[in-house]
């Protein structure tokens with residue numbers, strides 16, 4: 001499969017996958033992150049561009065876009081894009097890992113920290129899960145402890161440009177340390193719950209916990 005300058009790998013999903021050469025990949029394999037985890041989780045290979053993995057799109061950055069925050073919160077919110085951004089934006093650089101096997105290193109994102117929004121909405125102490133809601137019933141679920149991590153944001157900007165429609169404009173969830181299906185594109189709502197609510201992929205045979213470092217891919 002390897003060729004000079006990288007090989008092209010099709011995995012039966014939209015897009016073409018420009019893989020690093022084996023030599024380039026080897027250089028990174030074995031490197032550790034600041035938290036001691038492997039830079040490339042087991043069974044993953046590095047790609048050079050963020051692939052468009054499809055999904056049912058929202059309307060993009062239109063004036064009528066709103067984000068609804070509800071469930072186990074003291075203060076339910078319906079925010080437009082300016083209101084959401086006015087909570088304060090951060091820049092993060094992170095790696096993302098798709099369960100189909102690709103890893104994109106050093107992706108640069110800007111957005112609003114989910115923990116910041118949670119403070120603003122006064123999430124109740126007994127809430128345990130966050131449910132991301134997207135068009136046509138696509139949802140994904142993460143535990144509150146994951147949601148509170150500094151690298152979990154609602155992203156509006158990717159590599160210095162407004163988030164493209166294909167990647168979830170105007171806002172997508174970004175949960176870098178779980179498989180990428182948890183990072184719901186075209187975000188419309190965030191619901192806080194006591195009980196877990198497995199989402200689209202979690203109900204389709206994928207793992208609920210989705211930890212790339214234990215290859216926690218399937219149920």
Ligand SMILES: Nc1nc2c(c(=O)[nH]1)N[C@H]1C(S)=C(S)[C@@H](COP(=O)(O)O)O[C@H]1N2
Pocket residue numbers: 050051052053054055056098099134135138166167168180181182183184185186
């Ligand atoms: N709303 C929505 N979000 C989604 C999906 C989807 O189908 N719909 N696919 C998920 C999957 S499986 C992956 S791997 C990533 C892909 O994001 P990308 O297309 O920006 O690479 O988005 C996730 N978020």
Ligand SMILES: [Mo]
Pocket residue numbers: 053098099100180181
């Ligand atoms: Mo995916």
